[in-house]
Amino acid sequence: MEQPASNILQVKSLGIDTYREHIIFIRSDSHICRSEGFTALTRLIVTYGDKNIIATLDMVNSDMLHHFEIGLSEMALKQLGVKNGDQVSISHLKPIESLREVRTKMYNKKIDEQAYRSIINDIANGLYSDIELAAFIAASAGDNLDLEEIIWLTKAMIDSGSKLKWEEKIILDKHCIGGLPGNRVTPIVVSIVAATGLVIPKTSSRAITSPAGTADAVETMTPVALSLEQIKQVVDQENGCLAWGGSVKLSPADDILITVERALDIDSLGQMIASVLSKKAAAGSTHVIIEIPVGQTAKVRTGEEALKLQHYFKAVGDAIGLRVESLITDGSQPIGRGIGPALEAMDVLAVLRNQQNAPQDLKTRAILIAGALLELSTKFPKGHGQRVAKEILESGRALTKFQRICIAQGGFIEPKPAKYQVEIKSEKRGTVMAIDNRRLAKIAKLAGAPYYPSAGVYFISPIGTQVEKGQTLFTIHSEAEGELNYTVDYLKSADHIIQIE
Numbered sequence: 217m218e219q220p221a222s223n224i225l226q227v228k229s230l231g232i233d234t235y236r237e238h239i240i241f242i243r244s245d246s247h248i249c250r251s252e253g254f255t256a257l258t259r260l261i262v263t264y265g266d267k268n269i270i271a272t273l274d275m276v277n278s279d280m281l282h283h284f285e286i287g288l289s290e291m292a293l294k295q296l297g298v299k300n301g302d303q304v305s306i307s308h309l310k311p312i313e314s315l316r317e318v319r320t321k322m323y324n325k326k327i328d329e330q331a332y333r334s335i336i337n338d339i340a341n342g343l344y345s346d347i348e349l350a351a352f353i354a355a356s357a358g359d360n361l362d363l364e365e366i367i368w369l370t371k372a373m374i375d376s377g378s379k380l381k382w383e384e385k386i387i388l389d390k391h392c393i394g395g396l397p398g399n400r401v402t403p404i405v406v407s408i409v410a411a412t413g414l415v416i417p418k419t420s421s422r423a424i425t426s427p428a429g430t431a432d433a434v435e436t437m438t439p440v441a442l443s444l445e446q447i448k449q450v451v452d453q454e455n456g457c458l459a460w461g462g463s464v465k466l467s468p469a470d471d472i473l474i475t476v477e478r479a480l481d482i483d484s485l486g487q488m489i490a491s492v493l494s495k496k497a498a499a500g501s502t503h504v505i506i507e508i509p510v511g512q513t514a515k516v517r518t519g520e521e522a523l524k525l526q527h528y529f530k531a532v533g534d535a536i537g538l539r540v541e542s543l544i545t546d547g548s549q550p551i552g553r554g555i556g557p558a559l560e561a562m563d564v565l566a567v568l569r570n571q572q573n574a575p576q577d578l579k580t581r582a583i584l585i586a587g588a589l590l591e592l593s594t595k596f597p598k599g600h601g602q603r604v605a606k607e608i609l610e611s612g613r614a615l616t617k618f619q620r621i622c623i624a625q626g627g628f629i630e631p632k633p634a635k636y637q638v639e640i641k642s643e644k645r646g647t648v649m650a651i652d653n654r655r656l657a658k659i660a661k662l663a664g665a666p667y668y669p670s671a672g673v674y675f676i677s678p679i680g681t682q683v684e685k686g687q688t689l690f691t692i693h694s695e696a697e698g699e700l701n702y703t704v705d706y707l708k709s710a711d712h713i714i715q716i717e
Contacts, residue, residue, distance in 0.1 A: 223248060223252075223305045223306055223307060224303050224304070224305050225242065225246075225248065225284055225285060225286035225303070225304060225305075225306065226282075226284055226285050226286065226301060226302070226303055227285075227286060227288060227293075227298045227299065227300060227301065227302045227303070227304055228281060228285045228286065228287050228288075228300055229287070229288065229290075229293055229299070229300055230280070230287040230288070230289075231290070232287070232289050232290065233289065233290045233291075234289040234290070234291060234292075235291070235475065236291060236472070236475050237272065237289070237291065237345070237346050238262075238269050238270065238271035238272065238288075238289060238291055238292040238295065238342070239271060239272050239273075239274055239288075239289040239292065240260065240262060240271045240272070240273055240274070240286055240287065240288055240289070240292060240306070241273075241274050241275075241276050241280075241281060241286065241287030241288075242254070242273060242275065242276065242281070242285075242286055242287075243275075243276050243277070243281050243282075243283055243285075244275040244276065244277055245277075245283070246283045246284070247283065247284070248306065249275070252308070254273055255273075255275070256273060256274060256275045257272055257273065257274075257345075257347075258272075258273045259271070259272055259273075259309045259343075259345060260272075260273055260306050260307065260308065260309055261306065261307045261308070261309050262286075262288075262292070262296065262304050262305075262306050263304060263305045263306070263307070264296045264297070264298050264302065264303075264304045264305075267295070267296050267297060268296075269292060269295050269296055269342065270309060270341075270342045270343050271288075271289075271292055272345050286304060286306070309343070312338055312343050312344070312348075313334065314331070314334040314335045314337075314338045315344075315348060317331035317332075317334060317335055318335060318348070318351055318352045318355060319351075321352070321355040321356065321360070322351060322354070322355040324355075324360055326362065326365060327365070328368070329368040329371070329372075332365070332368040332369045332371075332372045333368075333371075333372045333375070335352060335372070336369070336372040336373055336376050336469045337372070337376060337469075339352075339376075339469040339472055339473065340376040340377065340468050340469040340472070342472075344472075346475075346476055346479075349472065349473060349476040350476050350479075350480060352473075353473060353476055353477055353480060353482055353484060353487065354480070354482070356369075356484045356486055356487050357482055357484040357487075358484070358485070359485060359486075360484075360486070361484070361485070361486030361487070363528060363531055363532070365486065366486040366489050366490055366528065366532055367531075367532050367535045367536070369486065369487070369490040370489070370490040370493050370494050370497075370532055370535075370536055371535075371536060372469075373467045373469055373470055373490055373491070373494035374467060374494045374497045374498050374536065376467060376468060376469045377465045377466055377467050377468040377469070377498060378444060378464060378465045378466055378468075378498065379466070379497075379498050379500065380417065380444065380447070380448070380464075380466070380498065380499050380500040381500055382415060382417070382451075382500045384415045385502070386414070386415070386502055386503055386593050386594075386595075387415050387416070387417065387499075387500050387501045387502045387503070388409055388414055388415065388416045388501065388502075388503050388504075388505075388589050388592070388593060389416060389417075389418065389496050389499065389501040389503070389504045389505075390402065390405055390416075390418075390504065390505040390506070390507065390585055390589060391492050391496070391504065391505075391506055391507070392506075392507040392508075392509065393488065393492070393506065393507070393508055393509070393515055393516065393525070394424075394425075394426055394515055395426075395509060395511075395514040395515025395516065395547065395653065395654075396509045396511070396514055396515075396547050396550065396551060396653060397426070397427065397550040397551075397555040397653055397656050397657045397660065397673070397675070398550040398551045398552035398553070398554060398555050398560060398563065398578070398675070399509070399550070399551035399552065399578070399581065400428070400430065400433050400551075400552060400554070400560035400561070400563060400564055400578070401507075401551070401578065401581050401582040401585055402418060402420060402430045402434075402458070403430075403433070403434055403437075403458055403561075403564045403568075403618060404564060404567055404568060404578070404579075404582035404586070404609070404614065404618075405582050405585050405586045405589065406418045406456045406457075406458055406618075406621070407456070407568065407614040407615070407617045407618040407621070408582070408583075408586040408605050408608045408609055408614045408617075409455075409456065409586055409589050409590065410454055410455040410456030410617050410621065411455075411608050411613045411614055411616070411617040412590065412595070412596075412604070412608065413455060414455065414589075414590070414593050414595060415451060415455050415456070416455065416456040416589070417447060417451045417456065417457050417459075417499055417500065417501075418430075418456060418457060418458050418459065419447070419457075419459050419460070419461035419464065419466060419495060419499045420434070420440075420458070420459070420460065420461060421460075421461060421462070421471075421474060421491075421495070422460065422462065422474075422666070423478070423665075423666045424474050424477050424478050425477070425478060425481050425482075426657055426666075427555050427556050427557075427657050427660035427661050427665035427666055427672055427673075428555070428556055428557045428560055428660075428665055428666045428672070429666070430458075431459075431460035431461070431462075432557040432666040432669065433557045433558075433560040433561045433564070434458045434561070435460070435557065435669070436557050436558045436561045436629065436631040436669045436670075437561050437564075437565075437622060437628060437629055437630075437631055438458070438621075438622035438625045438626060438627060438628055438629065439625050439626035439627070440458060440459050440460040440463070440625070441459075441460050441463040442457065442459040442460070442463060442464070442625060443463070443464065444464050446459075446625070447459050447464065449624070450621065450624040450625055453620075453624050454617065454620050454621045454624050455617075456617070456621060457621060457624075457625065458621060458625070459625070461495050461499070466495055466498035466499055467491070467494040467495050467498045470490075470491045470494060470495065473487065473491070474491070485525070485528075489525075489528055489529060489532055490532075492506070492529075493529070493532050493533060493536060493538060493540070496538060497536050497537070497538055501538065502537075502538065502539060503538075503539045503589075503592045503593060504533065504538055504539070504540045504541075505540075505541055505542070505543060505585060505588050505589050505592060506526075506529050506540060506541070506542040506543070507542070507543050507545055507585060508522045508525055508526060508542055508543065508544050508545065509545050509546065509547025510522045510544055510545070510546070510547045511546065511547030511548040511549070511653065512548070512650075513651070513652045513653040513654050513655075514547030514548075514653055515547075516547065519544070522544045523544075525542070526542040526544065529542055530542070539592070541588070541592060543584070543585065543588055545581065545584075547653070548650070548651070548679060549651045549653065549678055549679050550651065550653065550656065550675050550678070551575075551577050551578050551581055552575040552577065552578035553575050553674055553675050553676055554672065554673075554674060554675075555656065555657065555660040555665070555672045555673040555674075555675060556660050556663070556665035556666065556669070556670070556671050556672015556673065556693065557631075557665060557666050557669040557670075557672070558631040558632060558633065558634075558669045558670040558672070559631075559633070559670075559672045559673070559674055559693065560672075561631040562631055562633075563575050563578055564578075565631075567579045567582065567609070568609070568614055568615040568618055569615055570609070570610060570612065570615075577678070579609070582605075582609070583602050583605045583606050583609065584602060586601070586602075586605035586608075586609075587601030587602030587603075587604070587605040587606075588601060589601070590604055590605060631669075631670070632670060633670055633674075633693055634663075634664075634668070634670035634671050634672075634693035634694050634695050635670075635694075635695055636693070636694045636695065636696070636697055636700045637691050637692065637693050637694075638691065638692050638700060638704060639688045639690075639691050640688070640689050640690050640691070640692065640707065641686050641687060641688055641689065642677075642683045642684070642685055642686065642687050642688075642689050642714075642716060643685065644685050644716060645683065645684050645685045646682075646683060646716040646717050647680065647681070647682055647683070647716065647717060648677050648678065648679050648680060648681040648683065648714055648715070648716055649679065649715045649716065649717045650679065650714075650715040651677075651678075651679060651713070651714055651715070652712060652713045652714075655710055655713045656673060656675065656690075656713055656714075658706075659673055659692065659703055659706070659707065659710075659713070660672040660673040662699065662702060662703040662706055663692050663693060663694040663699055663700065663703045664694050664695055664696065664699045668694070668695040668696070668699075670693060670695055671693055671694050671695055671699070672692075672693050673690050673691070673692055673693070674690060674691040674693060675689075675690040676688065676689070676690060676691075677689040677690060677714055683716060689714055690714075692704070
């Protein structure tokens with residue numbers, strides 16, 4: 217093979233999926249590695265025409281690549297728009313100055329507003345590897361960010377991406393900080409609020425550490441990967457939407473951080489507040505309700521923690537021009553029956569359709585939050601919001617609005633249960649006294665949620681339920697027999713997920 221220019225290599229697709237991270241593969245004995253001193257995990261710039269990406273180098277010590285070939289991961293191929301045989305150039309990445317600030321934060325020292333802007337801009341521009349992202353996330357975990365730093369981080373995340381603007385003066389939104397299996401109130405709330413004529417352009421995240429995010433559940437019923445133009449069109453037509461925020465680059469650094477947070481199973485308090493409120497502000501929201509469930513196995517475990525979080529949300533909201541009110545709710549057990557995208561979607565539809573067997577706790581919580589939003593808008597007086605929300609839901613107007621939103625977003629799909637199911641039965645007679653939310657969520661994730669949308673847990677034993685020995689407590693749903701068997705094996709060593717006395 218004729219030797220090309222020193223920094224030019226020929227593309228070869230290796231069919232390797234590295235999720236969102238750009239990875240390139242080069243032979244360790246290639247001319248470019250020898251001349252440039254490249255080693256494994258070196259960060260490099262890969263250029264094709266007027267496009268370039270930052271990628272991490274993995275070394276190859278076999279004949280899978282020729283000396284003048286470069287293998288690219290699937291995401292790298294897609295981002296550069298290259299195919300087999302195309303030629304790309306590679307070059308050194310200059311030192312990332314903002315990593316000095318990350319190292320400072322790792323020693324629990326305060327960094328300033330410009331430091332956060334530099335870090336977030338570099339993250340949004342793809343300069344950080346997953347290892348470097350993990351370092352920033354870990355440095356910000358726990359209470360390592362004070363209120364001023366959270367405000368700086370939030371502002372930096374807002375300014376790192378696109379922003380939606382609306383003609384209406386009041387734009388509503390809501391968010392639950394999570395930690396509670398099920399609790400898929402958002403599609404119901406959006407449908408109720410939009411049916412009143414108020415505007416609620418809901419952009420949601422996918423799961424971070426849970427078995428399903430709102431976007432995951434809604435996607436089992438309608439497309440959620442909408443462009444900015446599509447979101448505006450749907451909202452202009454129906455007053456609301458149910459879109460995935462990651463598809464429109466609202467606070468794009470947050471979407472990058474979320475992928476690593478998911479792998480680490482970490483939810484940093486400061487980053488969580490910045491994540492939530494930066495997305496709301498970037499989506500053009502003006503009035504936001506934050507739900508904070510409190511329970512021994514929820515994300516927030518005490519009333520004291522909830523009050524602190526409530527204060528932080530309001531203070532950061534005030535600093536960025538958002539009116540934020542928080543509702544502290546019961547987080548002692550799952551809401552609804554489904555835990556996992558499709559199962560949660562089925563609960564949503566049961567409530568919207570006013571089915572007799574619909575989970576009443578999900579209905580009640582949706583009415584509570586929708587009512588709070590209606591009152592926050594000032595269109596409805598204090599004390600009347602829940603009554604109006606209940607009337608809209610039970611009259612069928614919310615279902616009609618939900619159907620219209622789905623049609624505007626690309627059509628409606630009926631969610632379906634998984635192929636494989638197994639019932640988990642009580643080993644004794646008694647009353648359900650407590651539920652471990654975290655372990656129940658883990659069971660749903662082991663079963664395949666949210667990667668397999670139909671996987672998860674169908675839970676039918678809330679606190680206070682009288683059960684007999686051999687009575688079904690919940691059903692595990694999975695798309696693969698292997699994952700189902702693995703989940704059942706885990707249950708054999710997992711005591712007290714459901715406490716029965």
